[in-house]
Amino acid sequence: MKRTLLFTLFIAGFSSFHTANAQSLIDNALSVSRDLNSGTARFKAMGGVGTALGGDISSISGNPAGLGFYGQSDFSISVNYLNNSNRSNFFGNSTTQQQGTLGLENVGVVIHYPTFNAPDYGWQNFNFGFSVDRQNNFADHLNYSGINADNSIMHYYSDLMEDDNAFASDFLSSYLVDVDRNGRYVPTVLEADPKAQQIDVITKGAKYRANVSVGGNYSNKFYIGATFGFTSFKYDSKNTFYEGGWTKTAAEIGQDNPNSEFLDPGKPAYQYTDINYDLDDFNDIYYEGSGVNMGIGMIYKPSWDWNIGLNITTPTWTAIREESRIETSAQYYQSENSDTPLHPSYYSELTGGVYDYTIISPWKTSVGLTKFFSRGLLSADLEYINYSSIKYRESAGGADYSFENQQNLAIQNLYRGTFNFKVGGEFLFTDRLAARAGMHLLGSPYKGAEEMDYIASAGLGYVITNSIYVDLTAQQYKAINYNHHAYPMGSWDSPIPTAKVKNNRTNVVLTLGAKF
Numbered sequence: 001m002k003r004t005l006l007f008t009l010f011i012a013g014f015s016s017f018h019t020a021n022a023q024s025l026i027d028n029a030l031s032v033s034r035d036l037n038s039g040t041a042r043f044k045a046m047g048g049v050g051t052a053l054g055g056d057i058s059s060i061s062g063n064p065a066g067l068g069f070y071g072q073s074d075f076s077i078s079v080n081y082l083n084n085s086n087r088s089n090f091f092g093n094s095t096t097q098q099q100g101t102l103g104l105e106n107v108g109v110v111i112h113y114p115t116f117n118a119p120d121y122g123w124q125n126f127n128f129g130f131s132v133d134r135q136n137n138f139a140d141h142l143n144y145s146g147i148n149a150d151n152s153i154m155h156y157y158s159d160l161m162e163d164d165n166a167f168a169s170d171f172l173s174s175y176l177v178d179v180d181r182n183g184r185y186v187p188t189v190l191e192a193d194p195k196a197q198q199i200d201v202i203t204k205g206a207k208y209r210a211n212v213s214v215g216g217n218y219s220n221k222f223y224i225g226a227t228f229g230f231t232s233f234k235y236d237s238k239n240t241f242y243e244g245g246w247t248k249t250a251a252e253i254g255q256d257n258p259n260s261e262f263l264d265p266g267k268p269a270y271q272y273t274d275i276n277y278d279l280d281d282f283n284d285i286y287y288e289g290s291g292v293n294m295g296i297g298m299i300y301k302p303s304w305d306w307n308i309g310l311n312i313t314t315p316t317w318t319a320i321r322e323e324s325r326i327e328t329s330a331q332y333y334q335s336e337n338s339d340t341p342l343h344p345s346y347y348s349e350l351t352g353g354v355y356d357y358t359i360i361s362p363w364k365t366s367v368g369l370t371k372f373f374s375r376g377l378l379s380a381d382l383e384y385i386n387y388s389s390i391k392y393r394e395s396a397g398g399a400d401y402s403f404e405n406q407q408n409l410a411i412q413n414l415y416r417g418t419f420n421f422k423v424g425g426e427f428l429f430t431d432r433l434a435a436r437a438g439m440h441l442l443g444s445p446y447k448g449a450e451e452m453d454y455i456a457s458a459g460l461g462y463v464i465t466n467s468i469y470v471d472l473t474a475q476q477y478k479a480i481n482y483n484h485h486a487y488p489m490g491s492w493d494s495p496i497p498t499a500k501v502k503n504n505r506t507n508v509v510l511t512l513g514a515k516f
Contacts, residue, residue, distance in 0.1 A: 025392070025407060026407065026410055026411055026414060028235075028287060028320075028322075028359070029359050029390050029392060029407075029411060030387065030390070030415065030445060031136070031138075031207075031235065032207075032233065032289065032291075032316075032318050032320070032359045032361060033316070033359065033361035033362060033385075033387065033390050034136070034387075034445065035135040035136060035207070036048075036135060036136055036440075036455070038058070038061055038105075038106060038133035038134060038135045038209070039056070039057065039058025039061060039062060039078075039106055039133060040056055040057050040058050040076055040078050040106055040108075040471060040509075040511045040513075041078055041459055041461075041471035041472055041473040041509040041510060041511035042056055042058070042426075042436065042459070042461055042471045042473070042511065043056055043058035043062070044457055044459070044473045044475060044509050045424070045436035045437065045438060045457050045458060045459030045460075045461075045471070045473040046379065046422075046424025046425060046426060046436050046437070046438040046457070047422040047423055047424035047437075047438025047439050047440045047455070047457055048381075048422045048424075048438070048440050048455075049368065049370075049379040049380065049381050049422045049423065049424045049438065050062035050063055050066065050368070050379075050381065051063050051297070051309040051310070051311050051366045051367060051368025051381040051383075052299055052307040052308055052309030052367075052368030052369050052370040052379060052381070053066060053307065053309070053368070053370045053377070053379045054066025054067065054068065054069035054070075054215075054223065054299060054307075055069035055070060057074060057076045057106065057108040057109075057110065057129070057131060057513070058106070059129065059213075059215065059225075060108050060110070060129035060130070060131040060211045060213045060227065061108075061131055061133045061209060061211045061213075061227065061229070062297075062311065063225065063297035063299065063309055063310075063311040063366075063368070064129070064213040064214065064215045064225025064226055064227040064295065064296075064297050065215050065223040065224050065225040065297040065298050065299040065309065065311075066215060066223070066225070066297070066299065066309075067110060067127040067128075067129050067213060067214065067215025067216075067225050068124075068125065068127060068215040068216050068217035068218075068223035068224070068225065068299070069217065069223065070110050070112050070125070070127045070215075071112065071125070072112050072515050072516065073109070073110055073111050073112045073515065073516050074109070074110045074112075074513060074514070074515045074516075075108070075109045075110075075513060075514055075515075075516070076106070076107070076108060076511050076512065076513030076514070077104075077106070077107045077511070077512055077513075078104070078105040078106040078107070078509055078510065078511040078512075079102065079103065079104055079105060079509070079510055080102070080103060080104075080105040080134075080507055080508060080509045080510070081100060081101070081102050081507070081508045082100065082101050082102075082103070082137055082139060082505070082506070082507050082508075083098070083099070083100045083505070083506045083507075084098070084099045084100075084101075084139065084140050084141065084503070084504075084505050085097070085098050085099075085503070085504040085505075086140070086141065086142045086143075086501055086502070086503050087501070087502045087504075088142065088143075088144040088484065088499045088500065088501045088502075089144075089499060089500045090144040090145060090146035090197075090199075090486075090497070090498075090499040090500075091146030091147055091148055091497075092146065093144070093145060093146040093147075095143055095144045095145065097141050097142060097143045098141075099139060099140065099141040101137070101139045103134065103137070103206070104132075104134065105133075105134050105509050106131060106132070106133050106134070106511070107131065107132050108129060108130060108131030108132070108133075108211075109129070109130055109131070110127055110128070110129045111127065111128045111129075112125060112127050113125055113126045113127060113128070119220075120219055120220050121219055122218070122219060123216055123217065123218055124216075124217040124218070124219070124220060125216065125217050126214060126215075126216045127214070127215050127216070128212075128213070128214050129211070129212075129213040129214070129215070130210075130211065130212055130213075131210070131211045131213075132208060132209070132210050132211070133208065133209050133211065134206050134207070134208055135207045135208065135209050135231075136206060136207040136233070137206050137507075138203050138204065138205040138206060138207075138235050139203065139204055139205075139206075140201075140202075140203045140503075141201070141202050141203075142199070142200070142201040142484065142501065143198075143199070143200045143201070144198070144199055144484075144499045144501075145196070145197060145198035145199070146196075146197060146499075147194045147195065147196060147197075148194070148195050148197050148486075148497050149192060149193060149194045149195070150191075150192070150494055150495055150497065151191055151489065151492065151494040151495075151497065152187055152189050152190075152191055152195060152243060152245065153197075153241065153243050153279070153281070153486070153487050154176055154177060154187035154188075154189050155187060155191070155487075155489055155490070155492045155494065156487040156488055156489070156490065157171060157176075157177060157185075157187075158177055158184075158185040158186055158187055159185075159488075159490035159491055159492070161177065161185045162184070162185060166350065167350060168185065170348055170349050170350055171328070171348070173346060174279075174328075174330050174346040175188065175247075175262075175268075175269055175272035175346075176188055176189055176247070176272075176277065176279070176330060176346075178253060178256065178257060178260055178262060178269075179257065179260075180256040180257045181256065181257050181258065181259070186256050186257075188247050188248055188253055188262065188272070188273075189245055189246065189247050189248065189277065190245060190246050190247065190248055190252075191494070193245060193246060194245070195243055195244060195245035196242070196243070196244040196245070197241075197242065197243050197244075197486060197497065198240075198241070198242040199239075199240070199241055199242075199484075199486050199499070200238075200239075200240040201237065201238070201239050201240075202237070202238045203235070203236065203237045203238075204234075204235075204236045205233065205234040205235040205236050205287075206233065206234065207231065207232070207233035208231065208232050208233065209229050209230065209231045209232075210229070210230045210231075210232075211227050211228070211229050211230075212227065212228045213225060213226065213227035213228070214226055214227075215297075220301070221300065221301050222298070222299075222300055222301075223298065223299040223300075223301075224296075224297070224298050224299075225296070225297050225298075226294065226295065226296050226297075227294060227295045227296075227297075228292070228293075228294050229292065229293045229294065229295070229313075229316070230290070230291075230292055231289075231290060231291045231292070231293070231316055231318060232288075232289070232290045232291075233287070233288065233289055233290075233318075234286075234287070234288045235285075235286070235287040235288075236284070236285070236286045236287075237283075237284070237285045237286075238282070238283075238284050239281075239282070239283040239284075239285070240280070240281070240282050240283075241279075241280070241281040241282075241486070241487075242278070242279070242280050242281075243278075243279045244276070244277065244278045244279070244336070245276070245277060246274070246275070246276055246277070247272060247273055247274060247275055247276075247277060248273060248274070249273055249274045250262055250263050250270060250273045250274075253273065271343060272332065272343065275332050275333065275334065275342055275343075276332070276333040276334065276335055276336050276338070277330055277331065277332050277333070278330065278331045278333070279328070279329070279330045280327075280328070280329050280330075281326075281327075281328045282325075282326070282327040282328075283324065283325070283326055284324065284325040284326075284352075285322070285323075285324050286322070286323045286324070286325075287320055287321070287322050287323075288320070288321055289318045289319055289320035289321065289359075290318065290319060291316040291317050291318030291319065291361075292316065292317060293313060293314050293315065293316040293317075293361075294313070294314050295311060295312060295313035295314065296311075296312055297309065297310065297311035297312070298310050298311075304372070305371060305372040305373070306369075306370070306371060306372070307368075307369070307370035307372075307379075308367075308368070308369055309366075309367065309368035309369070309370070309381075310365075310366070310367055310368075311365070311366045311367075311368075312363070312364070312365050312366075313363065313364040313365075314363060315360050315361050315362060315363055316360070316361040317358060317360055318358065318359045318360075318361065319356070319358050320356070320357055320358065320359060321354065321355070321356050322354070322355045322356075322357070323352070323353075323354050323355075324352035324353060324354075325351060325352045326348065326350055326351060326352045327347070327348065327351075328346075328347070328348035328350075329345055329346060329347050329348070330345065330346040331345050332345075355395075356395040357392060357393060357394055357395055358392075358393040358395070359390065359391070359392060359393075360390065360391040360393065361390060362385050362386045362387060362389045362390060363385075363386070363389075364383060364384075364385050365383065365384050366381050366382065366383035366384070367381070367382055368380060368381040368382070375427060375428045376425060376426050376427040376428055376434075377425060377426050378423075378424075378425045379423070379424055379425070380421070380422065380423045380424075381420075381421070381422040381423075382419060382420075382421055383419065383420040383421075383422070384417065384418075384419055384420075385417065385418060385420070385445075386416075386417035386418075387411075387415035387416060387417065387418065387445040388411065388412050388415045388416050388417060389417075390411050390415065391408060391411075392404060392407040392408055392411065413447070414446060414447065415445050415446060415447065416445065416446070416447045418442075418443030418444060418445055419443045420440070420441065420442050420443055421440075421441040421443075422438065422439070422440045422441070423438060423439055424436065424437065424438025424439070424457075425437060425438070426461075431463070432462055432463040433460070433461070433462055433463075434460065434461040434462075435458075435459075435460055435461075436457075436458065436459045436460070436461065436473070437457065437458040437459075438456075438457050438458075439454060439455070439456055439457070440454060440455040440457070441453075441454050442454065442455075453477075453478050453480075454477075454478045455475050455476070455477050455478070456475070456476045457473055457474065457475040457476070458473070458474060459471060459472055459473030459474065459509075460472055466515075467514050467515045467516060468512075468513070468514050468515075469512075469513050469514075469515075470510070470511065470512050470513075471509075471510070471511040471513075472508075472509070472510050472511075473508070473509045473510075473511075474506065474507070474508050474509075475506065475507040475508075475509070476505075476506055477504075477505035477506070477507070479502060479503065479504050480501075480502070480503040480505075481500070481501070481502050481503075482501055482503070483498045483499070483500060483501070484498065484499045484501050485497070485498050485499075486498070486499070
């Protein structure tokens with residue numbers, strides 16, 4: 001597990017809106033706990049507001065008190081197209097990678113049950129809702145390449161061998177690393193020599209939440225609701241690293257270790273000096289998990305044109321299974337242009353493993369305010385989440401409580417509590433055509449990071465008949481500029497090979513619904 005965690009921790013940078021291209025355990029804890037706004041195109045167009053606004057399928061997974069506003073049953077389905085663009089620069093070589101995915105964003109139904117009490121007095125209705133929301137989409141593709149004349153991934157492997165005896169014993173048979181006169185692992189490849197390097201990171205998966213909710217309306221003044229959520233997620237990161245270069249001559253290796261077996265023509269190691277090599281490292285990290293939570297919400301109408309809302313969601317207990325598959329191989333050639341292997345290929349015997357643990361996400365509390373006008377509305381939400389309260393729990397069998405405490409301390413030191421702010425509005429051009437716009441501001445969960453991320457959105461809604469409606473929304477995520485590290489340099493005095501990446505993310509959502 002150590003090699004997997006170290007590799008995934010260092011080989012990737014991260015994007016604020018979606019999961020890291022490859023994740024450490026602590027990164028994964030954040031991905032499990034952090035959600036983006038879910039629901040229909042209408043609520044997404046208004047920035048995801050919903051704490052003080054009801055009467056939409058989004059209320060099932062948002063503030064369930066909003067179900068009390070329904071005066072009839074409703075059904076809708078929402079699909080989306082997500083476009084991800086990564087433009088990277090690695091040692092002066094620019095690469096652009098586009099990825100588009102089409103999928104289901106939300107499907108839900110509300111069943112209306114009137115009580116037939118006197119209007120504006122007593123319980124007016126109890127409405128039940130069932131929905132499935134995609135709360136996060138992990139789809140992404142990052143690819144970059146260039147010529148690195150500063151260092152080699154063998155530097156990283158050499159450091160890793162110092163901490164992992166199993167990996168050290170295995171990788172020595174590649175003949176790309178030797179032991180120097182001080183007993184330290186050192187590369188046998190030419191460090192300050194042009195080496196072709198390429199990194200390809202493909203991530204797939206999503207986080208879903210199935211919701212069962214109930215909401216009631218008391219005297220058209222007070223609305224209350226509860227929801228039970230069942231979360232599930234899958235995350236698959238396939239990381240491929242390639243490096244091609246030359247090994248040192250026997251004389252160059254002898255400068256580090258005069259007694260090296262690479263200097264003896266009678267030893268197999270001698271045959272691996274002054275030759276061309278191709279190294280491929282493939283890491284497939286797969287997470288899947290499921291969890292449960294619940295929430296309670298209230299909306300109060302002090303007057304016809306104002307709503308005040310409150311919604312509280314409990315922590316989610318998510319049981320996670322992590323599976324890793326590692327493949328490392330090396331081929332050897334007489335020259336860069338040769339297709340005929342010079343020696344038998346190296347293949348690592350370390351293949352990964354399976355690990356079980358639990359992540360407990362934070363409480364979520366939001367308050368909201370909505371103002372109605374004759375031709376529209378304005379609404380705003382303020383949400384607080386304390387990410388430093390995320391808890392990591394080892395599986396009961398063979399739990400390593402020392403490791404568990406280390407991870408929880410690292411979470412407390414890295415993350416903090418933060419506020420998310422949503423604001424949006426709707427304007428009715430006619431009784432059938434509406435325009436919407438909004439903004440979702442996301443506070444950084446990291447200590448010391450003050451810059452906020454955002455999702456800007458706009459959309460249109462049209463009532464086709466008295467019962468059928470359609471909504472269309474476009475969401476533009478803030479462009480993210482970040483550094484993606486090919487590998488760490490650890491104890492070596494050499495610059496970390498880094499790609500500068502700009503990520504652009506656009507999401508288009510279409511909702512088709514029918515009231516009955």
